[in-house]
Amino acid sequence: xxxxxxxxxxxxxxxxxxxxxxxxxxxxxxxxxxxxxxxxxxxxxxxxxxxxxxxxxxxxxxxxxxxxxxxxxxxxxxxxxxxxxxxxxxxxxxxxxxxxxxxxxxxxxxxxxxxxxxxxxxxxxxxxxxxxxxxxxxxxxxxxxxxxxxxxxxxxxxxxxxxxxxxxxxxxxxxxxxxxxxxxxxxxxxxxxxxxxxxxxxxxxxxxxxxxxxxxxxxxxxxxxxxxxxxxxxxxxxxxxxxxxxxxxxxxxxxxxxxxxxxxxxxxxxxxxxxxxxxxxxxxx
Amino acid sequence: xxxxxxxxxxxxxxxxxxxxxxxxxxxxxxxxxxxxxxxxxxxxxxxxxxxxxxxxxxxxxxxxxxxxxxxxxxxxxxxxxxxxxxxxxxxxxxxxxxxxxxxxxxxxxxxxxxxxxxxxxxxxxxxxxxxxxxxxxxxxxxxxxxxxxxxxxxxxxxxxxxxxxxxxxxxxxxxxxxxxxxxxxxxxxxxxxxxxxxxxxxxxxxxxxxxxxxxxxxxxxxxxxxxxxxxxxxxxxxxxxxxxxxxxxxxxxxxxxxxxxxxxxxxxxxxxxxxxxxxxxxxxxxxxxxxxxxxxxxxxxxxxxxxxxxxxxxxxxxxxxxxxxxxxxx
Numbered sequence: 001x002x003x004x005x006x007x008x009x010x011x012x013x014x015x016x017x018x019x020x021x022x023x024x025x026x027x028x029x030x031x032x033x034x035x036x037x038x039x040x041x042x043x044x045x046x047x048x049x050x051x052x053x054x055x056x057x058x059x060x061x062x063x064x065x066x067x068x069x070x071x072x073x074x075x076x077x078x079x080x081x082x083x084x085x086x087x088x089x090x091x092x093x094x095x096x097x098x099x100x101x102x103x104x105x106x107x108x109x110x111x112x113x114x115x116x117x118x119x120x121x122x123x124x125x126x127x128x129x130x131x132x133x134x135x136x137x138x139x140x141x142x143x144x145x146x147x148x149x150x151x152x153x154x155x156x157x158x159x160x161x162x163x164x165x166x167x168x169x170x171x172x173x174x175x176x177x178x179x180x181x182x183x184x185x186x187x188x189x190x191x192x193x194x195x196x197x198x199x200x201x202x203x204x205x206x207x208x209x210x211x212x213x214x215x216x217x218x219x220x221x222x223x224x225x226x227x228x229x230x231x232x233x234x235x236x237x238x239x240x241x242x243x244x245x246x247x248x249x250x251x252x253x254x255x256x257x258x259x260x261x262x263x264x265x266x267x268x269x270x271x272x273x274x275x276x277x278x279x280x281x282x283x284x285x
Numbered sequence: 286x287x288x289x290x291x292x293x294x295x296x297x298x299x300x301x302x303x304x305x306x307x308x309x310x311x312x313x314x315x316x317x318x319x320x321x322x323x324x325x326x327x328x329x330x331x332x333x334x335x336x337x338x339x340x341x342x343x344x345x346x347x348x349x350x351x352x353x354x355x356x357x358x359x360x361x362x363x364x365x366x367x368x369x370x371x372x373x374x375x376x377x378x379x380x381x382x383x384x385x386x387x388x389x390x391x392x393x394x395x396x397x398x399x400x401x402x403x404x405x406x407x408x409x410x411x412x413x414x415x416x417x418x419x420x421x422x423x424x425x426x427x428x429x430x431x432x433x434x435x436x437x438x439x440x441x442x443x444x445x446x447x448x449x450x451x452x453x454x455x456x457x458x459x460x461x462x463x464x465x466x467x468x469x470x471x472x473x474x475x476x477x478x479x480x481x482x483x484x485x486x487x488x489x490x491x492x493x494x495x496x497x498x499x500x501x502x503x504x505x506x507x508x509x510x511x512x513x514x515x516x517x518x519x520x521x522x523x524x525x526x527x528x529x530x531x532x533x534x535x536x537x538x539x540x541x542x543x544x545x546x547x548x549x550x551x552x553x554x555x556x557x558x559x560x561x562x563x564x565x566x567x568x569x570x571x572x573x574x575x576x577x578x579x580x581x582x583x584x585x586x587x588x589x590x591x592x593x594x595x596x597x598x599x600x601x602x603x604x605x606x607x608x609x610x611x612x613x614x615x
Contacts, residue, residue, distance in 0.1 A: 122499045
């Protein structure tokens with residue numbers, strides 16, 4: 001049942017949430033929980049029957065071959081599938097025990113509490129400063145905007161590189177800097193959970209390493225779910241790993257499915273499922 | 286270095302040009318030619334119109350654009366040709382048109398790109414494009430027979446309510462026949478809405494999904510997403526669309542000639558009759574001779590110059606605004 005302090009149905013005028021203080025009827029360690037979640041595009045069931053927890057202040061990785069539905073599940077966690085025509089979710093996506101797909105839940109409020117960083121760095125065609133300030137402004141956080149922007153950029157390990165050119169276009173930054181700017185923009189509104197959809201797939205190895213370090217830092221304050229097609233990355237940055245694969249049913253339709261969820265160390269060294277073992281040893285996918 | 290000692294066998298293939306080179310050359314000449322053709326036509330129009338208008342320019346000098354009197358057949362003395370009243374009419378009616386057309390067009394375009402159900406989009410676009418296909422004389426006749434008389438009571442009411450307000454009231458002065466700046470502006474607004482809508486719609490639809498997702502993922506409402514992701518991305522394109530609409534409004538001839546009232550008049554009162562440059566040309570060209578004809582062509586030159594100036598100005602505005610909004614790239 002929903003706890004009192006996690007009201008997703010209304011938009012507070014000023015909502016500065018302090019991460020890491022979540023309470024709820026769920027076990028204190030899991031901030032989110034998927035219970036038999038299936039995602040449909042029209043009549044096509046893209047992912048079926050996924051159940052797993054998202055542990056607080058931990059990094060949960062989702063891995064698996066292309067088309068296994070890992071990104072689809074990720075986008076279901078903050079209702080980013082909503083704008084896609086025909087997309088539908090069944091089952092429960094619980095956030096502090098409250099189902100995100102309940103009728104009275106406001107998706108706007110959900111996304112403010114559960115932010116997202118995308119595969120391709122997508123800063124707005126605005127200045128660096130305005131990129132970070134955008135989320136603060138729309139959430140009605142007034143005054144000391146400069147402080148908030150600096151704080152977010154610092155947390156994203158970007159401040160030193162951009163502090164002298166805050167009014168310059170964000171599009172003039174390198175790809176890795178752009179992605180860290182996108183992370184800064186996300187953490188500026190202080191969500192509890194940050195979803196990352198293959199955040200390094202468009203970046204070179206050095207920029208990737210910086211983002212990975214950053215992810216590790218961010219777990220002090222945030223809960224992170226990261227989709228990656230890079231198994232080494234999952235092994236490096238995550239505490240828990242979910243392995244998805246694609247199954248072909250009798251009608252020759254492919255459905256994504258969660259095969260195994262466990263602590264990252266265990267999943268990579270001693271997987272319970274044969275399919276997981278085949279994947280991580282490079283035998284398929 | 287073994288690489289440099291490679292036999293030169295591979296070398297000729299780098300300089301050989303296949304048949305594709307001919308296609309490239311034809312293509313580049315063709316595009317260059319058409320590009321130059323446009324410039325040549327523009328230049329020729331300018332040169333010939335200025336030459337034809339020269340007797341009037343010569344007689345009036347700079348007064349041609351500063352004089353508000355237009356009297357081709359005075360009882361005594363020389364004819365007076367001043368374009369100012371008509372330039373004013375062109376500007377006022379076009380501004381009114383944009384004032385109404387731009388918010389409406391942007392609204393329709395946003396509805397079609399962001400809100401409308403997919404199956405409604407096609408038919409809606411067709412209807413709007415059909416609006417663009419209606420001949421302007423039809424708009425004019427509709428304006429003079431239906432719109433103008435129908436609006437008179439409304440104008441009268443506006444005059445009664447707002448006429449007494451200091452300064453603002455001057456815009457809503459005494460109402461005559463209903464053929465006036467305001468009616469001309471409203472008819473023009475309807476005429477330019479399709480073009481502005483269809484271009485803004487194109488521009489909005491080029492906003493990357495990623496930008497919109499970024500805004501939504503930060504907890505933006507649909508309107509906040511539009512303001513944060515769609516508008517900054519499309520500002521230049523929307524201004525371009527508005528400029529095309531403005532060009533059409535300023536150059537519109539027959540519809541304006543029918544509804545603007547046909548008076549040589551500079552007044553703040555939007556309910557007073559006036560005239561525009563394009564309308565005057567079409568009204569008076571048939572009965573003109575000599576310097577009078579030259580003066581009418583001169584109006585065309587002034588209209589042409591105004592359009593060019595406004596477009597240049599708009600480009601400067603876009604560049605400045607984009608630099609401010611997007612941050613300087615360098």
